[in-house]
Amino acid sequence: MTYAVRYYTKTGNTKRLAEAVAKELGVEAYPLSTPIEEKVDILFLGNSYYAFNIDPEVKDFIASLDKDKVGKIANFGSAAMLNSTYKKVKAEADKVGIPMIEKEFHCKGEFKGLHKGRPNEDDLKEAAAFARSLSAFFASASVNPSLGFIK
Numbered sequence: 678m679t680y681a682v683r684y685y686t687k688t689g690n691t692k693r694l695a696e697a698v699a700k701e702l703g704v705e706a707y708p709l710s711t712p713i714e715e716k717v718d719i720l721f722l723g724n725s726y727y728a729f730n731i732d733p734e735v736k737d738f739i740a741s742l743d744k745d746k747v748g749k750i751a752n753f754g755s756a757a758m759l760n761s762t763y764k765k766v767k768a769e770a771d772k773v774g775i776p777m778i779e780k781e782f783h784c785k786g787e788f789k790g791l792h793k794g795r796p797n798e799d800d801l802k803e804a805a806a807f808a809r810s811l812s813a814f815f816a817s818a819s820v821n822p823s824l825g826f827i828k
């Protein structure tokens with residue numbers, strides 16, 4: 678299985694999550710300005726809410742993806758009030774025909790004095806565990822195709 682980690686961040690929270698995910702997978706986390714050159718089975722895409730939406734840069738990045746190079750997208754991120762950006766990201770991924778993994782990672786993110794210190798050490802551990810469990814699942818699905826129907 679091959680992985681890539683890309684993130685969008687305004688205040689550093691998603692970068693920290695991305696680095697925890699990437700370390701677990703044995704790859705580097707890069708900002709969206711680094712294109713996906715090699716074929717990857719799973720692209721872990723870190724993004725968060727800003728004014729009730731994902732940033733236009735995240736939408737542009739997804740629009741630039743080649744479905745022949747990216748097998749699936751795994752969503753992760755944080756927000757201060759809202760829950761996951763999953764639906765917003767999926768709407769963009771659908772346009773380019775790249776499937777989303779239904780499991781995702783989301784936690785609280787510090788914003789203007791709310792949720793101080795989040796993502797914290799526990800959040801980073803959980804983000805790493807999320808990456809570990811997806812990579813273990815898809816590695817076993819690739820040797821046991823009968824599991825392949827599970828997203």
Ligand SMILES: Cc1cc2nc3c(=O)[nH]c(=O)nc-3n(C[C@H](O)[C@H](O)[C@H](O)COP(=O)(O)O)c2cc1C
Binds near residue numbers: 730757760
């Ligand atoms: C300009 C701005 C707008 C935000 N708008 C929202 C919002 O509408 N809803 C929400 O739940 N969180 C909102 N947040 C909080 C971020 O989603 C949260 O702080 C997140 O952890 C930021 O990740 P980052 O540090 O990687 O940019 C906003 C943060 C910023 C900086």
